Amino acid sequence: MKQKFKSKNSGKQKRLSENEEIKLLNSWIESQKPDSGSNPMSLPPPLPNAPIGRIDDDTYSRYAGATRFDQLPISSKTKDGLRKAEFIDMTDIQKASLPHALCGRDILGAAKTGSGKTLAFLIPVLEKLYRERWGPEFGVGSIIISPTRELGAQLFDVLKAVGKFHNFSAGLLIGGRKDVNTEKEHVNELNILVCTPGRLLQHMDETPNFDCSQLQVLVLDEADRILDVGFKKTLNAIISQLPKHRQTFLFSATQTKSVQDLARLSLKDPEYLSVHEESTTATPNSLQQTAMVVPLEQKLDMLWSFIKAHLNSKILVFLSSCKQVKFVFETFKKLRPGIPLKCLHGRMKQDKRMGIYSEFCEKRSVLFSTDVASRGLDFNKAVDWVVQVDCPEDVASYIHRVGRTARYHSGGKSVLFIMPSEMKMLEQLESAKVPIQLIKANTKRLQPVSGLLSALLVKYPNFQQLAQRAFITYLRSIHIQKDKEIFDVMKLSIDEFSASLGLPMTPKIRFIDQKRRSQKMSANPTTFLALDSSGDENVSNTMDGELEVGDFKESDQGLFPPIDNPSSEVEDAVAPTRILKKKKLKINVHRPVGTRVSFDDDGNPLAPLAKLADIKTSNDAFVVDKDEKNEFYKKRREELKQADKEDKLLNRNRLKEKRKEKMNKMKKRAAKETQDDEDDISESEEERPQKRSKKFVDSDSDIDNKVENKFNTESISVAEQEELALKLLSSLQS
Numbered sequence: 001m002k003q004k005f006k007s008k009n010s011g012k013q014k015r016l017s018e019n020e021e022i023k024l025l026n027s028w029i030e031s032q033k034p035d036s037g038s039n040p041m042s043l044p045p046p047l048p049n050a051p052i053g054r055i056d057d058d059t060y061s062r063y064a065g066a067t068r069f070d071q072l073p074i075s076s077k078t079k080d081g082l083r084k085a086e087f088i089d090m091t092d093i094q095k096a097s098l099p100h101a102l103c104g105r106d107i108l109g110a111a112k113t114g115s116g117k118t119l120a121f122l123i124p125v126l127e128k129l130y131r132e133r134w135g136p137e138f139g140v141g142s143i144i145i146s147p148t149r150e151l152g153a154q155l156f157d158v159l160k161a162v163g164k165f166h167n168f169s170a171g172l173l174i175g176g177r178k179d180v181n182t183e184k185e186h187v188n189e190l191n192i193l194v195c196t197p198g199r200l201l202q203h204m205d206e207t208p209n210f211d212c213s214q215l216q217v218l219v220l221d222e223a224d225r226i227l228d229v230g231f232k233k234t235l236n237a238i239i240s241q242l243p244k245h246r247q248t249f250l251f252s253a254t255q256t257k258s259v260q261d262l263a264r265l266s267l268k269d270p271e272y273l274s275v276h277e278e279s280t281t282a283t284p285n286s287l288q289q290t291a292m293v294v295p296l297e298q299k300l301d302m303l304w305s306f307i308k309a310h311l312n313s314k315i316l317v318f319l320s321s322c323k324q325v326k327f328v329f330e331t332f333k334k335l336r337p338g339i340p341l342k343c344l345h346g347r348m349k350q351d352k353r354m355g356i357y358s359e360f361c362e363k364r365s366v367l368f369s370t371d372v373a374s375r376g377l378d379f380n381k382a383v384d385w386v387v388q389v390d391c392p393e394d395v396a397s398y399i400h401r402v403g404r405t406a407r408y409h410s411g412g413k414s415v416l417f418i419m420p421s422e423m424k425m426l427e428q429l430e431s432a433k434v435p436i437q438l439i440k441a442n443t444k445r446l447q448p449v450s451g452l453l454s455a456l457l458v459k460y461p462n463f464q465q466l467a468q469r470a471f472i473t474y475l476r477s478i479h480i481q482k483d484k485e486i487f488d489v490m491k492l493s494i495d496e497f498s499a500s501l502g503l504p505m506t507p508k509i510r511f512i513d514q515k516r517r518s519q520k521m522s523a524n525p526t527t528f529l530a531l532d533s534s535g536d537e538n539v540s541n542t543m544d545g546e547l548e549v550g551d552f553k554e555s556d557q558g559l560f561p562p563i564d565n566p567s568s569e570v571e572d573a574v575a576p577t578r579i580l581k582k583k584k585l586k587i588n589v590h591r592p593v594g595t596r597v598s599f600d601d602d603g604n605p606l607a608p609l610a611k612l613a614d615i616k617t618s619n620d621a622f623v624v625d626k627d628e629k630n631e632f633y634k635k636r637r638e639e640l641k642q643a644d645k646e647d648k649l650l651n652r653n654r655l656k657e658k659r660k661e662k663m664n665k666m667k668k669r670a671a672k673e674t675q676d677d678e679d680d681i682s683e684s685e686e687e688r689p690q691k692r693s694k695k696f697v698d699s700d701s702d703i704d705n706k707v708e709n710k711f712n713t714e715s716i717s718v719a720e721q722e723e724l725a726l727k728l729l730s731s732l733q734s
């Protein structure tokens with residue numbers, strides 16, 4: 001029986017008809033079921049003391065003895081595709097997982113980067129649909145989800161190669177690539193979808209009759225990333241629209257074992273296949289990993305020197321944000337290091353992104369990238385070096401970044417620039433079985449670049465804005481990191497960092513100022529006490545709850561340092577001002593709409609309805625009868641009601657106008673701005689699908705025109721300024 005699966009090219013067997021082959025494959029699957037009682041066809045029966053169907057997988061595949069693809073019970077079409085693409089021998093993860101996957105089991109596959117996980121899930125996808133005799137009229141039979149567009153495109157290419165001889169229709173659905181309306185017309189005819197989560201959900205939401213109810217196999221490549229919080233909402237929405245009865249494959253080099261995650265996906269007794277779990281290292285053995293202590297202000301000097309020393313290598317450089325990537329790419333390009341430079345980040349137009357990805361695959365060059373290139377990508381002409389200029393957010397991120405080199409059987413090297421404040425990361429890497437060697441940088445060979453950058457910034461003013469943005473987004477990226485033991489923005493030499501980018505002055509950063517203030521306050525607990533107790537007291541003692549800064553200082557003399565003390569202490573005195581200003585604003589916001597302030601003859605404001613009371617009291621000499629008085633009050637009440645109505649209408653119109661104005665302003669700003677600093681920490685658009693519509697993509701070529709100078713408004717954002725103005729205006733008018 002086993003021989004019947006031998007390929008046509010072996011010359012020993014007549015090729016089976018499609019029907020015969022499918023029948024045979026299905027009977028093999030049947031024989032693998034725990035209660036079948038019959039002997040498996042191509043794999044021997046399980047070991048005597050192992051529970052049927054739940055055998056330790058390494059043993060299972062070794063026992064099964066299949067080491068080559070052509071020994072597997074798979075269709076001749078898939079075998080032909082594999083042979084044509086020159087895939088002959090299986091890798092460990094393929095050997096371990098394919099027998100189970102082909103039997104229809106759910107798989108949690110974990111194996112080192114570059115170890116061939118892609119084929120471990122693509123082959124069973126093709127086989128399942130083949131055995132089910134899937135045709136175009138059946139619609140979507142399998143969905144393969146990738147966290148990034150580039151990885152999606154790469155998976156699609158491998159699928160096309162291996163599935164070359166099958167008749168399935170497959171489509172790549174990734175954002176920014178094609179007009180979504182064109183996709184909508186064809187998506188219902190596709191059998192296999194390779195997609196990013198955002199685009200898939202868009203089709204689920206918008207494409208009429210988009211139907212996944214017959215889905216057979218769902219695959220999450222880089223599963224831990226897709227199950228991460230960044231994709232949580234999108235993925236939940238997708239899963240809710242898929243049938244529960246299906247086969248599910250989750251693959252990653254850093255696999256999730258969270259029961260919650262697995263429950264979300266309704267996995268049925270999944271096979272957890274971690275082929276390298278016993279390995280002494282979590283990264284490929286052929287990867288040489290080093291780390292160098294590099295202070296923040298020397299990172300660019302070190303990077304420049306590194307590039308100049310490796311002009312014949314293919315180098316992938318990771319930086320923490322799009323702005324960092326843009327700044328380093330644009331400035332280094334002007335400085336001409338002697339090797340082609342490229343950049344890749346989530347804000348680029350998709351065509352350009354794909355173009356750069358393919359160019360980097362083919363040519364020796366330096367690619368500056370965000371984490372958009374950190375997972376799954378297989379740059380087919382090996383990357384020689386992975387340089388991590390900015391520390392990865394966690395161990396998993398490190399493993400995926402360095403995994404872009406040393407793939408399959410090739411070797412590779414990596415270097416991590418680590419700041420003295422981040423040394424804990426090395427401990428974490430060590431405990432995660434990452435063999436990394438700390439080496440000393442040869443500072444004698446360091447080629448300083450900061451002076452050249454300063455000159456560039458003078459010559460090209462746009463670069464100054466790029467530098468400011470790079471500076472701000474880097475600090476913000478550190479500020480928002482979860483692991484505060486490693487990432488502490490307050491430990492950074494901020495002025496020196498600014499100077500190292502060539503900036504003449506350190507940009508002002510609000511969150512750092514605030515942090516400094518709160519640090520000072522927490523260092524002096526009495527300051528806090530004074531702020532809380534006296535602040536409240538003052539609020540209740542003053543009319544309208546508004547306070548003057550002076551009130552505060554006066555009442556707390558002795559607790560706060562004297563005002564004429566050195567300037568550093570003046571900051572302490574400023575802190576209460578901010579809080580009080582906020583209180584003041586709050587009160588203004590809550591003033592009821594339409595409240596009219598009346599004035600007496602001397603121009604003094606009267607309490608609401610005092611005018612009515614006044615009529616009564618000031619006219620006590622004037623005798624009116626009761627009915628007349630009632631009539632008078634009724635009329636006044638109606639007048640007031642009417643006035644109130646008018647006020648409300650006026651106010652509504654005014655707000656409408658304001659909103660319109662604000663929208664116009666925002667639109668204008670949107671057109672100009674490359675991107676918002678706040679949102680710049682992330683890598684790729686598809687990683688934040690919910691926000692996509694609000695963001696803008698632009699090409700590198702028009703960076704110069706699109707960057708707007710926000711330097712001076714850093715302390716208070718434009719949106720905040722507008723909001724403030726709006727509130728002030730409305731409070732004045734009312």
Ligand SMILES: Nc1ncnc2c1ncn2[C@@H]1O[C@H](COP(=O)(O)OP(=O)(O)OP(=O)(O)O)[C@@H](O)[C@H]1O
Nearest residue numbers: 087089090091113114115116117118253376378408
């Ligand atoms: N059986 C095989 N024979 C020869 N080459 C293979 C085989 N399986 C995979 N490869 C090659 O190994 C490289 C890495 O494979 P793949 O991209 O599937 O790795 P991966 O485990 O998914 O990596 P990552 O964790 O980075 O996503 C690719 O170039 C692929 O063509």
